[in-house]
Amino acid sequence: MRCCPFLTSGLTALLALICSPASLLAQATVDLRIVPRFGRTPVVAGYEASLDLAVQARVNSFGDSFGLSSFAFNMRIVGEPESAGLLQRAAISNFDGTYDTGISMVSSVGRGGLARQYTYLAMLNSAFNGRLNASSATFTNGPDQEIGLIAGASAGERFLSTPGIDDDGDGVPDALTPSASVMRTYFGAGEWIDIYRFRYLISQFTGRNFSMRLEDVSGVQVFNEVRDAQGLWGPTNIPISTVSTQGFDLYTIPVPGAGVMVAFACCVLAGRRRR
Numbered sequence: 001m002r003c004c005p006f007l008t009s010g011l012t013a014l015l016a017l018i019c020s021p022a023s024l025l026a027q028a029t030v031d032l033r034i035v036p037r038f039g040r041t042p043v044v045a046g047y048e049a050s051l052d053l054a055v056q057a058r059v060n061s062f063g064d065s066f067g068l069s070s071f072a073f074n075m076r077i078v079g080e081p082e083s084a085g086l087l088q089r090a091a092i093s094n095f096d097g098t099y100d101t102g103i104s105m106v107s108s109v110g111r112g113g114l115a116r117q118y119t120y121l122a123m124l125n126s127a128f129n130g131r132l133n134a135s136s137a138t139f140t141n142g143p144d145q146e147i148g149l150i151a152g153a154s155a156g157e158r159f160l161s162t163p164g165i166d167d168d169g170d171g172v173p174d175a176l177t178p179s180a181s182v183m184r185t186y187f188g189a190g191e192w193i194d195i196y197r198f199r200y201l202i203s204q205f206t207g208r209n210f211s212m213r214l215e216d217v218s219g220v221q222v223f224n225e226v227r228d229a230q231g232l233w234g235p236t237n238i239p240i241s242t243v244s245t246q247g248f249d250l251y252t253i254p255v256p257g258a259g260v261m262v263a264f265a266c267c268v269l270a271g272r273r274r275r
Helices: 004-018 120-124 156-160 180-187
Strands: 027-037 042-045 048-061 066-082 085-089 127-133 146-155 193-202 209-223 226-229 232-235 243-246 248-254 261-267
Touching: 027 066, 027 209, 027 248, 048 066, 048 209, 066 180, 066 232, 085 127, 085 146, 120 146, 120 156, 146 193, 156 232, 156 261, 180 193, 209 243
Parallel strands: 027 243
Antiparallel strands: 027 048, 042 048, 048 193, 066 146, 066 209, 085 193, 127 146, 209 248, 226 232, 248 261
16 A cells, blocks of 8 residues: 555655755656566475565666665555565675675665665664555555565765775765765666565465556655765765656466466566656
């Protein structure tokens, strides 16, 4: 179920307050998509099938000079009842802020769910790391499988500990304009990066369609410089006007007599929109 309008606008306002003096729109666009992490089929093991997925982001701008600094959205598997499987947060970041290349289920903020560089708000309130089929504050959980209240923001210690931002550890960024490598690798400047990872563990083995969508996208901001806002180092946030989203569809059939499902066909195609 979607967030109430006043919560969505509230998140946007909250994200905008974090190191955000700019009022002009950035000359950049942001793409968001849901993709399977490994191949295009479920991993089938015994009588369980799991889908390991990531929400990815990419910032498009002249010279790939802007990176992603904040965002908020919900993820919903349209028409998939909560009794049909289990949503879990998946490992995304190592303790040093680099990306985890393995696969495991981790719920702790900074390790699973949101990428570590985007966990400023989640460190203040873990609900912003995504609520799994549960209501929180003014977010009301509906009958579908969903992760609500995902809100990423880069600021403070979690921003400074991003590899390449403050390598000498003195609490001050090494440069007011991060390097192109850092912007590509951790902030999606011209390149796709994972910003959220999750697993859907299927327990109901009937043939059906999976339609995963990003909903209520708000608070999307970008940056190309950093600043000190009353002792809080972080991106100089600039809101953008154009965001596109791309969902993930998976069509499955049951294996006769085996009690598991296999992929019949799947594609990352539906749900593309711009605002």
